[in-house]
Amino acid sequence: SWALNHTAPLTYLAQVLEYNAQAEPRQKILGFQFDIEPYLVRELWNTPEGFAQLKAGFLDLLKKLRAARDEADPGFEIGVAIPRWYDQEQYEFLNRDIQAATDYVAVMNYWNEAQRLIRDGTGELEAGDQLGKKVYIGVEVQQIDPPTITFYGFTVEQMEAVLTQVHTEFAKHPSYAGLVIHHYAAYIDMPAEQ
Template sequence: MAGAALLALALLAGDASARTEPSAPRAVWTWEGPSYAMLESREAAGEALAFLQREKINIVYLYADAFEGRNLVEQKPQLYRDFIRAAHARDIRVYALLGSWYLHTERYVLPRHQAEAKAMLQRVLDYNAAAEPVERFDGVNYDIEPHLLDEWDDATRLRLLRGFLDMSAMLMEAKRESGQHLPVGPAMPFWWDGIELDWHGARKPVAEHVIDLTDYVALMDYRNRAEGGDGILAHAEDEMAYAGKTGKRVVIGLEFNPGEPAKLSFHGMEPADFEREAAKVEAAYRGQSAFAGFVFHHYLGYRDFVGEPPSGK
């Protein structure tokens, strides 16, 4: 009897473990400094990829633009080839992350700067065209946030959001012209579903225009509770419904860095608390084709959150 009881307990424990195993894809935004460190140091790359694998993070949004006067994707593409090849060997996909506080890329929504936005993506497309299949980016995520502009206010926001849509249309056209099929999509605030806008003869929420234009969206759904009127599920409801109707996909973006108010981030909570809330989101979206998993903001913040900061930090 004792042996049977132990076996039953073991099976129950196994079932509990299976229930907590993440089933939806997990990605992480990785910004300028950490990305360049991974590219330029095999040790940093190996440590990062091992960490991502342990944490079941199977997509890394790797910064792929200029930083501190250098642009490695253009000047030293072999560094990206080596990293992407190593990531693919661990079944980790790599998206090119475009947009930068350092470069003030929020300006790219302005007509006079949109050529810079196209050049930013074109460098990635040119890199992919020259690389072997195993060395190519698997997708692109661009983080261009017009609300960061000093001129953003109630009087200008519709004009700036139209600039974002114009810029996005230009980026998607550049992808089509390249003949490449990698998914391209933006980071998008959840509150854009509450702003209606006329664009190209259609009046609808900005979020719907963006979903129409792009292959997917990474929704910046920065809350630390799944349920309730101010929770993750409530803020993603409209985007998920529209993406489901239009055959598009939504990645739920979550925050792990310090911030105010506290509800914006999982910072200060326990990993078990996060996993409980993530499981609620997964359960709510199970079977919905629009749900493409989670993306975490950002690599260093998430490593601190789970108590494994990179060595040398």
């Protein structure tokens, strides 16, 4: 897991920052979003000691990424994709620490109902409001199980009806930066209407 072995993410960031240092302004990469999922290391995540180790390693990585970015290009944005449930007490409200250490988070808030999307995205938005950090809300459109966590099988029109409700509610938050769709290849294959 990159939460414990920082070599790869630090190398990727260094390569992008090195490219940017030589690139023309219009060719520069504006930011980098990391998708680091330490909870997939279940044998550690599911024990108090292992969770503490993964959390400390992840937050240390974010500190190193910021330091490298700040030295090379303070305007370069660093974001992290996080699951919707990091804002729960049992995970020590990990979202807050991650949000404090990054420029933005993209919440993997995979539901296909407005009520659930709003319910499970609000904690990160409230934290973003308090911290002055941007929050993107992500939805899934690929064919995955269970069907309640994806817009697969919906038309674009049906999905947009749900997302309009979500956008209207979330636009009340200063931290709300918009909706993101995972992922483009599946999205362009969605039927426009029935």
